[in-house]
Amino acid sequence: MTDFRKILSLVVRQRSYRQIATAVGCSHQTVARVKAEATRRGVFTIADVDKLSDEDVASWFVDGRRSVSEEFVTPDFAAICRARSFVSKPSLKSLWLTYCSQPVAEGKRLYGFDRFRELVNEYVLASGSGCCDSP
Structure with a gap:
Protein backbone atom coordinates (compact mmCIF):
# COMPACT_ATOMS: atom_id res chain seq x y z
CA MET A 1 0.00 0.00 0.00
CA PHE A 61 -6.35 9.68 -1.93
CA VAL A 62 -9.25 7.26 -2.16
CA ASP A 63 -9.24 5.96 -5.71
CA GLY A 64 -11.96 3.34 -5.51
CA ARG A 65 -9.72 0.39 -6.31
CA ARG A 66 -9.87 -1.01 -2.80
CA SER A 67 -13.09 -2.64 -1.71
CA VAL A 68 -14.38 -2.78 1.81
CA SER A 69 -13.70 -6.24 3.23
CA GLU A 70 -17.29 -6.52 4.51
CA GLU A 71 -18.40 -6.89 0.89
CA PHE A 72 -16.60 -10.22 0.65
CA VAL A 73 -17.25 -13.62 2.17
CA THR A 74 -14.33 -14.40 4.50
CA PRO A 75 -12.72 -17.79 3.84
CA ASP A 76 -12.42 -20.24 6.74
CA PHE A 77 -8.66 -19.97 7.09
CA ALA A 78 -8.42 -22.44 9.98
CA ALA A 79 -10.21 -25.10 7.90
CA ILE A 80 -7.96 -24.37 4.93
CA CYS A 81 -4.87 -24.84 7.10
CA ARG A 82 -6.27 -28.05 8.56
CA ALA A 83 -6.91 -29.39 5.07
CA ARG A 84 -3.39 -28.41 3.97
CA SER A 85 -1.74 -30.04 7.01
CA PHE A 86 -2.21 -33.62 5.74
CA VAL A 87 0.37 -35.46 3.67
CA SER A 88 -1.88 -35.40 0.60
CA LYS A 89 -2.58 -31.67 0.47
CA PRO A 90 -5.45 -30.40 -1.64
CA SER A 91 -4.31 -27.63 -3.96
CA LEU A 92 -5.21 -24.05 -3.16
CA LYS A 93 -7.13 -24.04 -6.44
CA SER A 94 -9.37 -26.90 -5.24
CA LEU A 95 -9.85 -25.19 -1.85
CA TRP A 96 -10.77 -21.99 -3.67
CA LEU A 97 -13.31 -23.90 -5.79
CA THR A 98 -14.82 -25.27 -2.56
CA TYR A 99 -14.93 -21.71 -1.19
CA CYS A 100 -16.67 -20.56 -4.40
CA SER A 101 -19.29 -23.30 -4.16
CA GLN A 102 -20.67 -22.05 -0.82
CA PRO A 103 -23.90 -20.04 -0.73
CA VAL A 104 -23.38 -16.28 -0.78
CA ALA A 105 -25.62 -13.78 0.99
CA GLU A 106 -27.07 -10.95 -1.05
CA GLY A 107 -24.67 -8.04 -1.36
CA LYS A 108 -21.64 -10.25 -0.67
CA ARG A 109 -18.98 -11.31 -3.14
CA LEU A 110 -16.38 -14.05 -3.32
CA TYR A 111 -12.66 -13.40 -3.67
CA GLY A 112 -10.98 -14.26 -6.94
CA PHE A 113 -8.30 -16.95 -6.87
CA ASP A 114 -5.32 -14.57 -6.74
CA ARG A 115 -6.72 -12.60 -3.81
CA PHE A 116 -7.80 -15.84 -2.08
CA ARG A 117 -4.23 -17.14 -2.37
CA GLU A 118 -2.82 -13.85 -1.01
CA LEU A 119 -5.18 -13.95 1.97
CA VAL A 120 -4.29 -17.56 2.77
CA ASN A 121 -0.57 -16.71 2.61
CA GLU A 122 -1.08 -13.66 4.84
CA TYR A 123 -2.98 -15.81 7.34
CA VAL A 124 -0.23 -18.43 7.37
CA LEU A 125 2.48 -15.81 7.88
CA ALA A 126 0.51 -14.04 10.61
CA SER A 127 -0.36 -17.23 12.48
CA GLY A 128 3.09 -18.77 12.03
CA SER A 129 1.46 -22.15 11.53
CA GLY A 130 3.27 -23.03 8.31
CA CYS A 131 0.27 -25.13 7.32
CA CYS A 132 0.74 -24.54 3.62
CA ASP A 133 4.45 -25.40 3.59
CA SER A 134 5.58 -28.34 1.55
CA PRO A 135 6.82 -31.37 3.57
Whole structure:
Protein backbone atom coordinates (compact mmCIF):
# COMPACT_ATOMS: atom_id res chain seq x y z
CA MET A 1 0.00 0.00 0.00
CA THR A 2 1.25 3.46 -0.84
CA ASP A 3 2.52 5.51 2.11
CA PHE A 4 0.93 8.85 1.24
CA ARG A 5 2.11 10.47 4.48
CA LYS A 6 5.74 9.70 3.62
CA ILE A 7 5.26 11.02 0.09
CA LEU A 8 3.64 14.15 1.51
CA SER A 9 6.50 14.74 3.94
CA LEU A 10 9.05 14.36 1.13
CA VAL A 11 7.04 16.69 -1.12
CA VAL A 12 7.05 19.48 1.48
CA ARG A 13 10.81 18.95 1.89
CA GLN A 14 11.04 19.70 -1.85
CA ARG A 15 12.62 16.40 -2.88
CA SER A 16 12.55 15.60 -6.59
CA TYR A 17 9.91 13.33 -8.07
CA ARG A 18 12.58 10.74 -8.83
CA GLN A 19 13.94 10.78 -5.26
CA ILE A 20 10.45 10.40 -3.81
CA ALA A 21 9.41 7.67 -6.24
CA THR A 22 12.59 5.72 -5.50
CA ALA A 23 12.40 6.16 -1.72
CA VAL A 24 8.74 5.19 -1.43
CA GLY A 25 8.46 2.81 -4.37
CA CYS A 26 5.67 4.62 -6.17
CA SER A 27 5.12 6.18 -9.58
CA HIS A 28 5.88 9.76 -10.58
CA GLN A 29 2.15 10.13 -11.22
CA THR A 30 1.41 9.31 -7.57
CA VAL A 31 3.94 11.92 -6.45
CA ALA A 32 2.29 14.48 -8.74
CA ARG A 33 -1.14 13.65 -7.29
CA VAL A 34 0.13 14.09 -3.73
CA LYS A 35 1.88 17.35 -4.60
CA ALA A 36 -1.25 18.76 -6.27
CA GLU A 37 -3.41 17.75 -3.29
CA ALA A 38 -0.93 19.28 -0.82
CA THR A 39 -0.98 22.56 -2.75
CA ARG A 40 -4.77 22.51 -2.99
CA ARG A 41 -5.13 21.94 0.77
CA GLY A 42 -2.42 24.39 1.82
CA VAL A 43 0.05 21.87 3.21
CA PHE A 44 3.48 23.47 2.72
CA THR A 45 5.58 22.58 5.79
CA ILE A 46 6.44 19.48 7.75
CA ALA A 47 4.51 21.01 10.68
CA ASP A 48 1.40 21.05 8.48
CA VAL A 49 1.95 17.36 7.68
CA ASP A 50 2.40 16.51 11.38
CA LYS A 51 -0.96 18.12 12.20
CA LEU A 52 -2.77 15.70 9.88
CA SER A 53 -4.06 12.35 11.10
CA ASP A 54 -3.43 9.20 9.08
CA GLU A 55 -7.17 9.03 8.36
CA ASP A 56 -7.14 12.56 6.94
CA VAL A 57 -4.27 11.79 4.61
CA ALA A 58 -5.77 8.46 3.51
CA SER A 59 -9.14 10.09 2.80
CA TRP A 60 -7.53 12.49 0.33
CA PHE A 61 -6.35 9.68 -1.93
CA VAL A 62 -9.25 7.26 -2.16
CA ASP A 63 -9.24 5.96 -5.71
CA GLY A 64 -11.96 3.34 -5.51
CA ARG A 65 -9.72 0.39 -6.31
CA ARG A 66 -9.87 -1.01 -2.80
CA SER A 67 -13.09 -2.64 -1.71
CA VAL A 68 -14.38 -2.78 1.81
CA SER A 69 -13.70 -6.24 3.23
CA GLU A 70 -17.29 -6.52 4.51
CA GLU A 71 -18.40 -6.89 0.89
CA PHE A 72 -16.60 -10.22 0.65
CA VAL A 73 -17.25 -13.62 2.17
CA THR A 74 -14.33 -14.40 4.50
CA PRO A 75 -12.72 -17.79 3.84
CA ASP A 76 -12.42 -20.24 6.74
CA PHE A 77 -8.66 -19.97 7.09
CA ALA A 78 -8.42 -22.44 9.98
CA ALA A 79 -10.21 -25.10 7.90
CA ILE A 80 -7.96 -24.37 4.93
CA CYS A 81 -4.87 -24.84 7.10
CA ARG A 82 -6.27 -28.05 8.56
CA ALA A 83 -6.91 -29.39 5.07
CA ARG A 84 -3.39 -28.41 3.97
CA SER A 85 -1.74 -30.04 7.01
CA PHE A 86 -2.21 -33.62 5.74
CA VAL A 87 0.37 -35.46 3.67
CA SER A 88 -1.88 -35.40 0.60
CA LYS A 89 -2.58 -31.67 0.47
CA PRO A 90 -5.45 -30.40 -1.64
CA SER A 91 -4.31 -27.63 -3.96
CA LEU A 92 -5.21 -24.05 -3.16
CA LYS A 93 -7.13 -24.04 -6.44
CA SER A 94 -9.37 -26.90 -5.24
CA LEU A 95 -9.85 -25.19 -1.85
CA TRP A 96 -10.77 -21.99 -3.67
CA LEU A 97 -13.31 -23.90 -5.79
CA THR A 98 -14.82 -25.27 -2.56
CA TYR A 99 -14.93 -21.71 -1.19
CA CYS A 100 -16.67 -20.56 -4.40
CA SER A 101 -19.29 -23.30 -4.16
CA GLN A 102 -20.67 -22.05 -0.82
CA PRO A 103 -23.90 -20.04 -0.73
CA VAL A 104 -23.38 -16.28 -0.78
CA ALA A 105 -25.62 -13.78 0.99
CA GLU A 106 -27.07 -10.95 -1.05
CA GLY A 107 -24.67 -8.04 -1.36
CA LYS A 108 -21.64 -10.25 -0.67
CA ARG A 109 -18.98 -11.31 -3.14
CA LEU A 110 -16.38 -14.05 -3.32
CA TYR A 111 -12.66 -13.40 -3.67
CA GLY A 112 -10.98 -14.26 -6.94
CA PHE A 113 -8.30 -16.95 -6.87
CA ASP A 114 -5.32 -14.57 -6.74
CA ARG A 115 -6.72 -12.60 -3.81
CA PHE A 116 -7.80 -15.84 -2.08
CA ARG A 117 -4.23 -17.14 -2.37
CA GLU A 118 -2.82 -13.85 -1.01
CA LEU A 119 -5.18 -13.95 1.97
CA VAL A 120 -4.29 -17.56 2.77
CA ASN A 121 -0.57 -16.71 2.61
CA GLU A 122 -1.08 -13.66 4.84
CA TYR A 123 -2.98 -15.81 7.34
CA VAL A 124 -0.23 -18.43 7.37
CA LEU A 125 2.48 -15.81 7.88
CA ALA A 126 0.51 -14.04 10.61
CA SER A 127 -0.36 -17.23 12.48
CA GLY A 128 3.09 -18.77 12.03
CA SER A 129 1.46 -22.15 11.53
CA GLY A 130 3.27 -23.03 8.31
CA CYS A 131 0.27 -25.13 7.32
CA CYS A 132 0.74 -24.54 3.62
CA ASP A 133 4.45 -25.40 3.59
CA SER A 134 5.58 -28.34 1.55
CA PRO A 135 6.82 -31.37 3.57
